[in-house]
Amino acid sequence: MKLFELYPEINPYNQGMLPLDTMHTMYWEQSGNPSGTPVLFLHGGPGAGSTLQHRRFFDPTCYRIVIYDQRGAGKSTPLGEIRNNTTLHLIEDIETLRKHLGIDRWLIFGGSWGSTLALAYGENHPDRCLGFILRGIFLCRKSEIDWFLYGLRTFFPEPWEEFVSELTLSEQEDILAAYYTRLMDLDPAIHMPAARAWGRYEGRCSTLLPNSETVSYFSSDEVALGLARMEAHYFKHNIFLPESSLLDNISKLQHHPAIIVQGRYDAVCPIISANDLHHAWPNAEYLIIDDAGHSAWEPGIRSALIKATEKFKSIDR
Numbered sequence: 001m002k003l004f005e006l007y008p009e010i011n012p013y014n015q016g017m018l019p020l021d022t023m024h025t026m027y028w029e030q031s032g033n034p035s036g037t038p039v040l041f042l043h044g045g046p047g048a049g050s051t052l053q054h055r056r057f058f059d060p061t062c063y064r065i066v067i068y069d070q071r072g073a074g075k076s077t078p079l080g081e082i083r084n085n086t087t088l089h090l091i092e093d094i095e096t097l098r099k100h101l102g103i104d105r106w107l108i109f110g111g112s113w114g115s116t117l118a119l120a121y122g123e124n125h126p127d128r129c130l131g132f133i134l135r136g137i138f139l140c141r142k143s144e145i146d147w148f149l150y151g152l153r154t155f156f157p158e159p160w161e162e163f164v165s166e167l168t169l170s171e172q173e174d175i176l177a178a179y180y181t182r183l184m185d186l187d188p189a190i191h192m193p194a195a196r197a198w199g200r201y202e203g204r205c206s207t208l209l210p211n212s213e214t215v216s217y218f219s220s221d222e223v224a225l226g227l228a229r230m231e232a233h234y235f236k237h238n239i240f241l242p243e244s245s246l247l248d249n250i251s252k253l254q255h256h257p258a259i260i261v262q263g264r265y266d267a268v269c270p271i272i273s274a275n276d277l278h279h280a281w282p283n284a285e286y287l288i289i290d291d292a293g294h295s296a297w298e299p300g301i302r303s304a305l306i307k308a309t310e311k312f313k314s315i316d317r
Contacts, residue, residue: 004306006056027075028068032060042110047230049074111135137274163201199224208293258284263292
């Protein structure tokens with residue numbers, strides 16, 4: 001089977017910092033073709049931030065590529081800030097950015113938490129969406145959050161044991177509460193080791209085969225604080241949405257074209273969530289990559305995502 005390769009590296013043709021409120025400012029950029037089909041890239045986490053490599057999923061001659069960092073993540077400021085930071089804030093931030101850039105409708109591309117936010121935004125603003133490319137489906141149900149904190153031990157006992165090694169036995173009964181307390185502590189000597197441990201745990205579980213680059217990225221200081229704080233914050237509050245609300249409202253997107261890409265052996269976001277979404281959204285094309293885990297950089301997943309962007313080139317705007 002032909003593997004689709006990433007497009008060459010490109011630079012943004014414009015970028016900026018967009019004030020969202022008195023506290024938060026959003027980093028955004030545009031690259032590719034200013035007259036092309038607008039596509040919005042939604043990074044994972046929450047809190048993981050975007051990278052320059054994310055531009056490479058899209059043909060720059062055909063797409064107007066919009067990438068930004070969500071509240072508390074990446075180059076958006078302040079990093080790791082949980083105040084005024086909920087799913088509804090993030091949904092409206094997307095609308096603020098769309099209006100700022102003068103875009104009527106755009107293709108929505110998101111993986112992991114990016115798939116969560118894509119669905120939440122689409123269900124609130126379906127008339128602003130051309131279609132969806134989703135990867136590593138995360139519906140943020142309690143069972144999925146519990147799986148991340150406890151169930152991953154089934155396949156990754158060594159990373160899990162390292163993850164909880166600084167917790168007491170009683171704290172291990174509520175890992176989220178223990179980590180939340182450490183991550184929200186104002187002292188970097190307390191919150192940074194916790195953030196690095198959280199990021200390292202997620203990175204070690206994200207690929208089918210061990211990948212030191214992925215682990216280093218997730219546990220780096222630039223990524224770990226935003227990632228760990230935002231994930232703990234959103235998990236503690238059940239992503240600020242009713243349980244199963246994303247599936248319950250999927251009817252709002254039934255007539256939108258969509259492609260779902262899921263790694264068969266995705267341990268971070270197990271395939272059952274993608275399967276549930278597939279059954280609720282039968283019109284969406286569903287692609288299972290049999291030799292992949294969670295990461296978008298797994299060869300099969302990467303290729304399927306690029307193939308999906310090729311397919312959407314001709315979408316009617």
